[in-house]
Each structure stands twice: as structure tokens, then as C-alpha cells.
Amino acid sequence: MFFFDPTFIILIPGILLALIAQMYVQERFSKYSRIPSSLNMTGAELAKFMLESSGIYNVKVERVPGNLTDHYDPIKKVVRLSDATYNSNSVAALGVVAHEIGHAIQHARKYVPLILRNSIAPVVSFSSNLSWILFILGFIFMNMALVRIGILLFSLAVIFSLITLPVEFDASRRAVKILESNLMMPKNELSGVKSVLGAAAMTYVASTLMAFLQLLRMLLIAGFLGGNRD
Template identity: 50%
Template sequence: MPYFFWYDSTYILVIIGAVICMLASAKVNTTFNKYSAYRSMSGMTGAQAAERILNSAGIYDVEIRHISGKLTDNYNPTNKTLNLSDSTYNSTSVAAVGVAAHECGHAIQHQHSYFPLTLRSAIVPIANFGSTLAWPIIIIGLFFNGSMSAMLINIGILMFSFAVLFQLVTLPVEFNASSRALKQLETQGILGQDELKYTRKVLVSAALTYVASAAAAILQLLRLVILFGGRNRDD
């Protein structure tokens, strides 16, 4: 097996991706903690704000659930549940209300069959499959020669590409959900103008984590191409 598989200069791409993700994660946590100290003037909790937004959008078949953790909030389109974490569900902060509204944005996307959300849901199984098996298939390919090796390596790279595609499709989904959230918070009078500015900062910092994940995935894909692209041509 080639030495570069165990160590090579392209590891710098992995390190860059990891650093970007760590910085983005630190940013969202710092921003969320800062604006968690700002109680919303409406006094509504994240759960109450979510219920009002969903009802105002004509959505009555989504269950709001309390889950454990911090910033583990999510909307599950499969069983139509809006899951709010400990840091969001009972909190009256502008940060918590903003996060809850963001998840409502996903529910509204689902209601209107927002194409990027539909596409992301469709490629989830392929992306998970690809990210899990890409490296094993590439490693197997290294034990072969000629066209068989090139074919397996290319299949591995292609499979990882689906994981990258998932990250890219996630970006418009998340940005659109935040846009819908801010609009709902304003039109429903849940937050005032100054509070909306704080909430926007929370949602922007959260969106940066998805940008960071996409960047890291692209760097990983670039590393695969650099490592194995030349081998395919040589073979």
C-alpha cells in the first residue's frame, strides 16, 4: 500500500477543514450564549413561539417535542416532529426563540414542498451510504492494478461526492429556513426590531456551521482527487 495513504502533505486540507469547523462551532456557541441572556419582550418560550408560527402558517399536524441537549434542535419531515432542545424549549431568550423559529422554517418548507429540502431528503440515504463506504472502496482499489483499481477508486470518489452534494444542497435549505423564521417572528410580533437584529446574528452564526461543513467536505473531496487522480491516469 502506498506510503502517501498513511501520511502525505494533503493532510493539510483535512486540518484546514477541521479548523474551519471548530471556529464555526465556537462562533455559534459564543453567539448563542451571548443572546441567551436577552429575554424576549413577548416573554414567549421557544415552544410557544414555535406553536404560534406553525399555527399561523396553517400547520397543525406537526408535534412539538422536548429533547435533551443544547442546540440539538431539528425538524423531522418523516414523522412531522419539531424537536426543541433543553436550551430552546422552555427558554424565553431571543436566541432560543430564533432557533425555534428556524426549525419552524423547515416545517413551512416541507408544507410548501420546497425543492432543495425535498432534494436533500431524497439524497440522505445515498449521502450516508457514500460517506461510509467511500474510503473502504478506495482502499480495496489500492490492492488491485490496472482498470479494476481505477474503477474502484473512481467509484469511491463518486460515492464521497454524494456526501459533498448533500452538504451543498443543505446551504440553501438552511438559509431559506432562517429567512422564513425572521419573517414570521416579525409578522407575528413575537420579537421587536432590536430583538430581530440579535436573533439574526444567532441564525447567521448557525448558518456558518453549515458553510464550514460544506467547505470541509469539499476539501476532503479535493484531497481524494489529488491523491488518486494521478494514479488513475498512470494506470
């Protein structure tokens, strides 16, 4: 059944959107990485400026290897910038950096969706992996109790994806607002930032869709199993 599972077809729209989103964000970042910003600031300099101008002095800025591995660590209160953004003054780099600082600002301002996402992240990381183990075992041994527990645990991953959407959109909104109002970034550069961040947002939408489709697939398989038991 798992080798020739017809319910896999349900995942195709999510897989396609994820692939398109990934290619789109790479294309947008590549395009605007070739355009230097008139702000004359590197990603690291922008990060420090945005933090200080927001009254945040307890968040560090560090460099990490990789391409677009930028992220904000709420536990250690560190904004980590990738090789592609740390020393770059491109429109794309500044947009990505501003977005990550947006998360630091959310944390400092106790933005509820971010606090909620951070609080359930460790649980979701564990439960999403365990969910499929229990689900498959339940299917193999025809045990509906294990199947239902697997579905319940995976539902947490769907909830996490839903909470992530407003967190990411809000971080981009804060980023654009600061670049526009505080730094007076020209409109043509701001348009590039919005393009890059919009493309990145598509990846989160694709991830949420994929989680929903996976949950739907699990429910359909569970219905098949339940019907066979009857």
C-alpha cells in the same frame, strides 16, 4: 502513504473554519441566551404559534435532551426542541426554534431544495461511508475502478452539502420574517436572532467547504495512483 499523506494539508482551511464556526455559534448562543425576549413566549409556545399561524396542524412539538439538538423530522413530522430552547424565552432560543419551524413550513409548502435533500439523505448517509471504504481498498490494491467508485459515491455527499445551504438559509429567512412581521419582535432582539442564525449558517458553509476539500483530496490521491500505474 496514508500515515504521512501530504494531501491532508488541503483539509486545514476546512478544519479551521469548522472550529471557528463552532466556537462562534456557541459564543453567539451563549450571549443571547442571557437576554430574555419581550415576546414573553417560551420556545415551545413560539413553535406552536408559528405552526398554527402558518396553517400547519399536523406537526408535533416535542422535547429532546441535549444542548442545541433541535431539529425537524420530516418523516415523523415532529419539531424536536432541546432542553436549551423548549422552556426558554431567550432571544437565542426563540431564534433557533423559529429556524426549525422554518423547516416545517418549507416541508408544508413543498420547498423544492428541502424535498430534494430529504429524498437523497438516506442514500448519502450510506454512500458517504461506503465511499471511503472503497477508496482506501482501491488504493491498497492499486485498483482504479474501486477508487473511481469511491470518488463518485463521495460526490453525492458534496451535492448534498450544496443543497443543504439554500435550505438552511431559507429556513432562517422565513424565521426572521415571521418574528418581524407576525410577532413584531423589536429590532434589537431581531438583530440578536440574526446573529445567532448567521453563526449557525457558518457551520453549514464550513461543512460544505470540508466536503469540497475532501473530494479534491481524493482526486489528487487518485491522480497519484493513476500516475504510478502508468
